[in-house]
Amino acid sequence: MNSTPRSNRLHIGIFGKRNTGKSSLINALTSQEIALVSNIKGTTTDPVYKSMELLPIGPVVFIDTAGIDDEGKLGELRIKKTLKVLEKTDIAIILLSFESEDLEYEKSLIENIKKKNIPIIGVLNKVDKYNGSIKYLEQELNIKIYKTSIKTKDGIEKLKDEICKLKPYINDENPFIIRDKIKKNDVIVQVTPIDDSAPKGRLILPQVQTIREVLDGNGINIVVQDSELQKTIELFGDKIKMVITDSQVFGKIKDIVPNHIFLTSYSILFGRYKGDLLEFTKGIKEIKRLKKGDKILISEACSHHRQKGDIGRDKIPKFLQEISGVDLNFDWSSGNSIPEDISKYSLIVHCGGCMINRKEMVSRIKNASQKNIPIINYGIFLAYKHDILERALEIFPELN
Ligand code: SF4
Known part of the structure; x- marks a missing residue:
């Protein structure tokens, strides 16, 4: 069951303020003790991933995130990491507590999630202590809310059903490799x-x-x-x-x-399965327009061991200089560490992205395209370099 790579699992992000029970909710959904559960606010720091089989959807991964109301310098960093999780989230669950005094954090998060077209499920936890109306919350936040109690397990099965119902609304444009x-x-x-x-x-x-x-x-x-x-x-x-x-x-x-x-x-x-071949083929036309000193970002979605003559470190920079005929400056990123500010780059060359999910790869492509930065992938570039791009796309x- 757990052998399905994480990159092929539906990513379900759990968001909310500190101490709303996010870690406990994941434990209840997965029937396992994976996330550290504590009454002390802010126990979850880095996002925690838990894979499970959620029938009838199949393999999913739940992502436990730090509270969106975290405080201090470190808290700010943790919130940044939480918001970064949105780039790979297929379904967002917002956990609410009836003890919350204001909803400003949730409103801003929901606005962010809606902009990214991610389906949202609102969950009001601890209804064993409060079982009043949720109409007010639904109106304020403009999302559908379900009631659960992690303590009594009320509403947990219903919540799993609601997650499964959202699967058809997830943008799975190219679900096939071949x-x-x-x-x-x-x-x-x-x-x-x-x-x-x-x-x-x-x-x-x-x-x-x-x-x-x-x-x-x-x-x-x-x-x-x-x-x-x-x-x-x-x-x-x-x-x-x-x-x-x-x-x-x-x-x-x-x-x-x-x-x-x-x-x-x-x-x-x-490039098609995880990303957008059309965008990559558009990007390739920009290579000939590169100017001396332009900055190029070479981005790999994992940090594998690099050998001499490595494709990303050595071959691609060499080929790009040859084709463009000018001296270029290169930066590299690997894993989750794509630079926040990509505006200084004239081109991004990305690997096949097999270790990240489609949502994250598409977010990277969209981010580049919104800033008018051409983006290509290794395969498209190497086919172009060997003069067989048209053939490789037949x-x-x-x-x-
Ligand atoms: S294609 Fe896959 S294995 Fe190769 S660098 Fe990218 S993520 Fe790593």
């Missing part, structure tokens, strides 16, 4: 080089997930290293529908794969 392009018995060749940067004894997440989607579509997977691709094409020839490769060997294999066979990369597939005629 499943929608696969028909029964389609032969799909996947090229996964086993070089120094490949993890020992296993495949990486995008490869595993893509293999799984081909199986879901009753297609036929053939997984080879780039050194065996020529032989594979000789053996299976016209029976092959598509070759999916690690973008780093595009240059090496583009002439091996005949033109009538679709050729694309994991990174391009993830599998998505809907983009034209």
Whole structure:
């Protein structure tokens, strides 16, 4: 159950003032003691994640956040982290307490959540102590509110049902990596080089997930290293529908794969699955307009161990300077640490984002596009660099 990666789970953020029972609510929803529960205000500092299976939705992750009314310098930092969670939140639960004197914090949070089009559920906790009307609260906050008592467990099952009902309203525009392009018995060749940067004894997440989607579509997977691709094409020839490769060997294999066979990369597939291929293809046109000294942000959504010749640290900067023909300045970010102020950048180059959820990747793209900063991803860039971008996108005629 817990093997579904966090990035593939529906993210449910729990927000509210300190001491409203956020941690206890997660414990009640998951029937586990995961979040630290205490009566002392402000016990939760960094967001805490808890994965569970919520039927009929499937795998979800609850995010316990620090109170939105936290105080002091450290409190301010904690509130910032709480608000950052909104970038990955698919459903927001606002926990309210009848003991609250004013609703200003909640109003401002709800306004923020609505701007981001995140569905909201209001929950009034501790109704074992108070069971009056919630009409006033609903009118003030303009959201639907459900009553629960974590102590008596009243309303917890109803709350789970309400979360499940919201699933169809969540923007899941591209729920597939490749499943929608696969028909029964389609032969799909996947090229996964086993070089120094490949993890020992296993495949990486995008490869595993893509293999799984081909199986879901009753297609036929053939997984080879780039050194065996020529032989594979000789053996299976016209029976092959598509070759999916690690973008780093595009240059090496583009002439091996005949033109009538679709050729694309994991990174391009993830550009659609997690992000927005249209936005990335728009961004690529800006490379030729880069000027001497322009700042470029190279952003990776995880902090993996980097080898010599690393794609993000070495290859992409080198290729970008070659193509633009000017000296550029590079900054790097990894994991959750994308700079708050991105306005100084002339281009953002992002990895496939397999370790973050779609919501977070889309937030990053929207943030860049609202500031008129072009954004591209590794796969799109490497296809462009090897002069096969059009070909690598042929599998998505809907983009034209
Ligand atoms: S760098 Fe990006 S694409 Fe590569 S493994 Fe990390 S999150 Fe996934």
